[in-house]
Amino acid sequence: MPRFPGILPAVTTPFGPDGAVDAAALAANVAALLEAGVHGLVATGTMGEAGSLSRDERAGVVATVVEAAAGRVPVVAGVSAGTPGDARAFARDAAAAGAVALMSLPPLGYRGDAREVIAHYAAVAGATDLPLMAYNNPEASGTDMPPALLVRLSAEVDAVVAVKECSGDARRIPAILAAAPGLEVLVGGDDWALEGLCSGATGWVSGVADCAPAECVALYDACRAGDLAQARGMYERLLPLARLDMTPKLVQFFKGAQDALGFVGGPVRAPRLPLDEADRGTLTAALDALGAAVPAA
Numbered sequence: 001m002p003r004f005p006g007i008l009p010a011v012t013t014p015f016g017p018d019g020a021v022d023a024a025a026l027a028a029n030v031a032a033l034l035e036a037g038v039h040g041l042v043a044t045g046t047m048g049e050a051g052s053l054s055r056d057e058r059a060g061v062v063a064t065v066v067e068a069a070a071g072r073v074p075v076v077a078g079v080s081a082g083t084p085g086d087a088r089a090f091a092r093d094a095a096a097a098g099a100v101a102l103m104s105l106p107p108l109g110y111r112g113d114a115r116e117v118i119a120h121y122a123a124v125a126g127a128t129d130l131p132l133m134a135y136n137n138p139e140a141s142g143t144d145m146p147p148a149l150l151v152r153l154s155a156e157v158d159a160v161v162a163v164k165e166c167s168g169d170a171r172r173i174p175a176i177l178a179a180a181p182g183l184e185v186l187v188g189g190d191d192w193a194l195e196g197l198c199s200g201a202t203g204w205v206s207g208v209a210d211c212a213p214a215e216c217v218a219l220y221d222a223c224r225a226g227d228l229a230q231a232r233g234m235y236e237r238l239l240p241l242a243r244l245d246m247t248p249k250l251v252q253f254f255k256g257a258q259d260a261l262g263f264v265g266g267p268v269r270a271p272r273l274p275l276d277e278a279d280r281g282t283l284t285a286a287l288d289a290l291g292a293a294v295p296a297a
Contacts (some may be wrong), residue, residue: 001186002202004112006039006218010047014264021057023064025264030068036213045078047207052269055250066098079155080105084123091127106143116178125159132159137166147175154183164188164205170195190245194235197223207245211257240286258282
């Protein structure tokens with residue numbers, strides 16, 4: 001039985017007018033996601049602007065998501081950091097806040113070799129008893145973890161039970177599953193979710209699910225049922241928005257989409273800046289494809 005099946009939104013972190021984390025808005029977003037039928041939640045990931053949060057803020061975000069989830073779905077906490085020491089601290093905080101699993105990129109800012117990457121994950125794993133999801137996102141971390149490395153990682157670090165695969169290469173999913181049948185693989189890039197789910201991924205850690213959760217759940221259900229006609233139709237509507245996931249402004253795009261679709265997105269933190277006019281046009285077109293429109297600024 002997979003630990004992380006289905007749709008797991010990588011939740012955004014709302015900020016209030018004073019720049020502080022808006023815990024009430026975060027809890028409201030989580031409630032709406034659960035109402036839409038999502039199967040899990042990921043807090044303090046890239047989409048959650050974890051790199052712009054203090055340690056105390058990260059722990060508070062995880063605690064808020066856990067409290068709002070109230071045990072209905074698993075909550076995974078992102079603990080990515082540039083050093084094992086920082087990642088271990090984030091891991092301990094997440095465990096204390098009630099997360100049931102951790103997710104981590106390789107060490108940020110350093111392109112380690114296989115030995116160094118494995119040592120980093122072993123150090124993070126040793127901080128708690130929680131299972132660990134390796135996050136392979138070469139664009140975000142600067143380090144690519146190909147299937148052979150992920151297989152070795154799962155064999156040498158017992159806590160690594162899953163991988164969020166965000167390389168964009170759907171061929172890697174069956175390669176990983178064939179070489180390490182016990183390792184769960186989740187799609188990590190929104191613009192190849194159909195391909196990934198149909199090639200064996202057990203779940204999807206998704207940004208687009210923050211703003212279109214019911215549609216993402218419907219896509220997942222159609223893929224599981226083998227109804228490709230239904231899946232393709234839903235995917236066609238989602239794709240223009242989903243393609244915004246693998247861009248440097250993914251947080252701005254999805255927070256803007258949340259604001260347009262009844263969630264609370266709100267502002268981003270520096271160094272991110274609000275979308276410019278051209279980017280807002282891109283978002284409007286994507287939301288039009290989904291069946292919504294961005295309100296006037």
